[in-house]
Amino acid sequence: MTAVRSQWRSRNHANYWAFVVHRVSGLLLALFLPAHFWALSLAIEGEAALDGFLQWSAQPLVKLAEAVLVLLLGAHLTGGLRLLAVEFLPWRDWQKTVVAVSGGLSVAAGLLFLLNAV
Amino acid sequence: MNTALDVAVWRGAEQGRFVSYVVPLRENQTVLDIVTYIQRHLDSTLSYRFSCRVGMCGSCAMTVNGVPRWTCRTHVRRVATNSRLEIAPLRNMKVVKDLSVDMTGFFDKWARAGGAFAPQKTHSKDFAVVQPDSRARRQADAGIECIGCGVCYAACDLVSWNADYLGPAALNRAWTLVNDVRDGARAQRLAAVAGDAGCHACHSHQSCVQWCPMELNPTSAIAGLKRATVGAALKGAL
Numbered sequence: 001m002t003a004v005r006s007q008w009r010s011r012n013h014a015n016y017w018a019f020v021v022h023r024v025s026g027l028l029l030a031l032f033l034p035a036h037f038w039a040l041s042l043a044i045e046g047e048a049a050l051d052g053f054l055q056w057s058a059q060p061l062v063k064l065a066e067a068v069l070v071l072l073l074g075a076h077l078t079g080g081l082r083l084l085a086v087e088f089l090p091w092r093d094w095q096k097t098v099v100a101v102s103g104g105l106s107v108a109a110g111l112l113f114l115l116n117a118v
Numbered sequence: 119m120n121t122a123l124d125v126a127v128w129r130g131a132e133q134g135r136f137v138s139y140v141v142p143l144r145e146n147q148t149v150l151d152i153v154t155y156i157q158r159h160l161d162s163t164l165s166y167r168f169s170c171r172v173g174m175c176g177s178c179a180m181t182v183n184g185v186p187r188w189t190c191r192t193h194v195r196r197v198a199t200n201s202r203l204e205i206a207p208l209r210n211m212k213v214v215k216d217l218s219v220d221m222t223g224f225f226d227k228w229a230r231a232g233g234a235f236a237p238q239k240t241h242s243k244d245f246a247v248v249q250p251d252s253r254a255r256r257q258a259d260a261g262i263e264c265i266g267c268g269v270c271y272a273a274c275d276l277v278s279w280n281a282d283y284l285g286p287a288a289l290n291r292a293w294t295l296v297n298d299v300r301d302g303a304r305a306q307r308l309a310a311v312a313g314d315a316g317c318h319a320c321h322s323h324q325s326c327v328q329w330c331p332m333e334l335n336p337t338s339a340i341a342g343l344k345r346a347t348v349g350a351a352l353k354g355a356l
Contacts, residue, residue, distance in 0.1 A: 006184030006204060010273050015324035086322045088345065091338040095324065 018099045022079030025072040032069060063117040070113040074106030120201040123194065125152055127164065128206040131213045136204065137161075149182050149189035149197065153205060153217065166217035173331065176267030180217050181206040186272040188331040208272035210285075224268050224285065231288035231316070232307035235295060246300045258297035261290045261339050263332050270326035270336050282315035286326035286336030289317050293339035296346055308343075308350050317343035 042050040056062065082102050085092075092098070123143050126136040139156050150168055157164040168178035173191040180189050182197050183204050194203065211219035239246065248255055270286035271277055277285050284292075292311050295301050311317045317340045326336040350356040 007181070007209065009184030010181075010186060010209075010325060010329060011275070011323075013325070013328045015322070015328070019321060019323050083322055086337070087341045091335065091341065095327075 014096045014099045018079060018082065018102065021075050021103075022083070025076040025079065028072055029069075029076055032072075064114070067110050067114040067117065071106055071110030074109035075103070078102035078105050122201070123152065123198060124202045125156065126202070126204045127153070127156060127217070128213075129164070129216055131215055134213070134216075136206075143194070143201065147194045149180070149187065149192045149194060149203065149205065150178050152194060152203065153180075153189065164217070165215040174265060176265035179208055179267040179269050179272070179331075181208055181272065186269040186329055188267055188269065191331060208268050210272050210274065210277045211268065219268075221268055224271050224287070225266070227284045227288040228266075228291055230310060231284045231292040232295065232303060232310040233288060233291040235298070236301055236303035236306075238300060238302035248299055252299075254297040254299055257342065258294045261294045261334055261336070264290055264334055265332060267331065269329050269331055270334075273325040273329045275323060275325065276319055276321060280315060280319060283319050284311065284316055286320075286340065289320070289343055290334060290336040290339040293342050296343065305350070305355060308347050309356060311343050312347040312351070312356055317347060320344075 039053060042053050057066070079102055082098050085098065086095070121143055123141045125139045125141050127139060128134055129137045139160050141152050141155050141160075144151075150171065153164070153166050154168075157166065166178070166180070168190060169175040170177075171190045173188055176188070178189045179186060181187075181204075182189065182192060183199060185197075186208055187197070189205075197203070205217065207213045207217050207219045211221060211224060214220050250256075250259075264287055266287065268287070270290075274283075274286055276283045289311060292307055296304055296307060301307075320337070320340045322337055322341070324337045327334075327338075330336065347356060
């Protein structure tokens with residue numbers, strides 16, 4: 001069938017959004033990995049190169065980006081643990097609560113990082 | 119207060135378009151009443167499927183405002199937005215005509231998932247004694263009321279992404295039989311659902327749980343199958 005205009009509505013529930021967040025956070029973290037390895041490789045090039053990078057990373061905008069990274073890590077970690085619980089533990093009917101707790105923990109981790117950075 | 123509904127109904131097969139109809143709004147009106155009104159009073163060529171009208175047969179499921187629902191038990195006032203309804207055939211099944219879909223693939227997958235009960239006893243033997251409060255029976259009972267409406271199958275993105283995926287209803291059926299102590303085909307059934315298109319393909323989106331009109335929990339059943347197949351594999355029985 002070519003077009004059902006409002007088909008997205010059947011996906012508009014907490015557990016589907018949790019899937020989307022888990023998938024998108026995973027993809028973004030995968031994209032970040034090369035940059036992470038590049039930053040680590042600066043240590044091999046010498047003290048000056050790494051210090052220069054660390055100085056650059058102290059800028060407020062970079063710190064904000066790092067907070068987003070922590071948020072993504074938190075979302076991916078808690079989302080993964082949630083899935084493991086769904087699949088390997090006895091079923092619980094409070095799935096929405098688990099999604100909310102996962103989201104809350106991720107945001108808290110991001111905010112804590114930000115508080116620490118300023 | 120509005121006295122009429124603007125109803126967009128899918129007309130055609132895989133290729134088609136939405137056609138608008140104006141239907142009188144009444145109190146206590148179901149979506150199936152709307153479709154029936156259109157067919158009886160506005161356009162007799164409209165094709166759709168229904169039977170019992172009381173939520174038992176599972177034949178009247180359609181996509182209503184983007185969500186798969188059993189139309190005979192879905193009240194218009196619960197789902198209409200601004201006196202508008204959009205009624206389309208179920209997703210993930212080939213459209214035969216208008217609101218009727220071909221459910222052959224859906225039911226074939228029940229067979230592929232080992233959905234047929236395999237008795238161990240013949241009629242000459244005594245009745246099996248099944249404890250109603252045993253863990254296995256309670257797990258079987260939790261999924262046994264499936265009416266085969268296809269709502270979960272239509273809601274499932276995994277079915278859209280992998281046409282071979284057995285789907286929530288077939289896997290839910292398999293799980294009820296895995297937990298049926300009278301059944302004699304547990305090993306074959308676990309093997310049937312353990313493949314790439316079986317229980318491990320499920321991403322636990324839980325759209326099946328969200329929209330199942332019988333409020334069953336196929337995701338829980340599929341998680342049970344995942345654990346059972348992993349257990350069988352670890353024991354070398356798979």
